[in-house]
Amino acid sequence: MDKFFQIINFAVMKNWTILEIIKWTTDFFKEKQIEKARLNAEYIVAHVLQCKRFDLYVRFEDIVSEIDRAEIRKLIVRRCKNEPLQYVLGETEFYGYRFFVNSAVLIPRPETEYLVEKIIKENPSLESVLDIGTGSGAIAVSLKKELPNCNVTASDISEKALEIAKKNAAENQVTIEFIQSDLFENIEDKYSVIVSNPPYIPLREYKDIDSEVKDFEPQSALLAEADGLHYYQKILEQAKEYLHENGIVYFEIGHDQAERIKKIAENNGFFDVETLKDLNEFDRMMRIK
Ligand SMILES: C[S@@+](CC[C@H](N)C(=O)[O-])C[C@H]1O[C@@H](n2cnc3c(N)ncnc32)[C@H](O)[C@@H]1O
Numbered sequence: 001m002d003k004f005f006q007i008i009n010f011a012v013m014k015n016w017t018i019l020e021i022i023k024w025t026t027d028f029f030k031e032k033q034i035e036k037a038r039l040n041a042e043y044i045v046a047h048v049l050q051c052k053r054f055d056l057y058v059r060f061e062d063i064v065s066e067i068d069r070a071e072i073r074k075l076i077v078r079r080c081k082n083e084p085l086q087y088v089l090g091e092t093e094f095y096g097y098r099f100f101v102n103s104a105v106l107i108p109r110p111e112t113e114y115l116v117e118k119i120i121k122e123n124p125s126l127e128s129v130l131d132i133g134t135g136s137g138a139i140a141v142s143l144k145k146e147l148p149n150c151n152v153t154a155s156d157i158s159e160k161a162l163e164i165a166k167k168n169a170a171e172n173q174v175t176i177e178f179i180q181s182d183l184f185e186n187i188e189d190k191y192s193v194i195v196s197n198p199p200y201i202p203l204r205e206y207k208d209i210d211s212e213v214k215d216f217e218p219q220s221a222l223l224a225e226a227d228g229l230h231y232y233q234k235i236l237e238q239a240k241e242y243l244h245e246n247g248i249v250y251f252e253i254g255h256d257q258a259e260r261i262k263k264i265a266e267n268n269g270f271f272d273v274e275t276l277k278d279l280n281e282f283d284r285m286m287r288i289k
Pocket residue numbers: 105106107108109112132133134135136137138139155156157158161181182183197198199200220221222
């Protein structure tokens with residue numbers, strides 16, 4: 001029987017318990033070669049039932065209403081088309097906080113949490129920070145949550161991304177100044193720290209990107225010209241104008257870009273340049289003074 005016909009049946013069948021739906025969905029995802037099938041199934045069911053995933057375990061025998069089954073079905077269909085789980089759910093977690101996401105913003109990655117952690121540890125009394133290319137606002141919102149006395153400004157070229165970032169600031173109850181800007185174009189102040197996780201995938205690597213990323217995440221958040229270095233070059237060319245004395249630039253970088261970014265930094269008068277590794281020992285961040 002055609003799988004989507006089966007899934008329609010699933011929506012109309014009566015008296016399905018939470019456990020039955022989770023099992024059915026897990027099998028269905030496995031057939032569709034969705035990784036971590038059970039986990040995906042649990043997240044979707046928990047999301048629709050508006051409970052924590054772990055709460056499902058004490059509710060396995062509850063019957064799921066027809067309305068909720070129909071909603072679960074919609075999300076299953078989207079996930080089967082390889083849409084990332086975070087977009088299907090419309091949310092994700094970053095640095096322990098909840099963030100809304102949609103296809104206008106990159107899904108914040110765990111590697112980026114490490115960048116946030118470094119900035120906090122190295123600058124516990126940070127006065128001001130500018131997050132360039134804020135996307136969902138993950139970096140800016142997390143920094144403001146952890147360093148409430150810091151003035152946080154977040155910019156992005158994309159109006160749609162800024163809408164989501166503003167929603168995330170409100171959701172997490174922080175005040176951030178948002179500026180729509182092509183890099184520094186509309187930026188006027190100076191900051192103690194400039195942080196950016198810019199697009200850094202070289203155009204030539206586009207074809208090799210995982211289809212879940214390529215088909216759903218915004219190209220404008222991923223790809224960069226000049227072999228992936230365009231945004232580092234542009235930011236470092238102008239950063240001094242927007243930094244206080246002794247200001248620092250923090251970048252997330254691609255694992256093989258450190259040496260080339262170091263050269264760009266030196267060409268622009270920055271001589272204290274350090275590359276920081278992530279937990280997997282990959283070059284992942286740069287601190288440029
Ligand atoms: C890799 S995403 C990072 C998103 C978020 N900061 C994070 O770490 O999850 C890069 C972001 O840069 C933005 N961007 C691309 N070109 C830009 C430009 N010229 N000026 C400002 N932001 C830009 C994209 O819209 C996207 O939101």
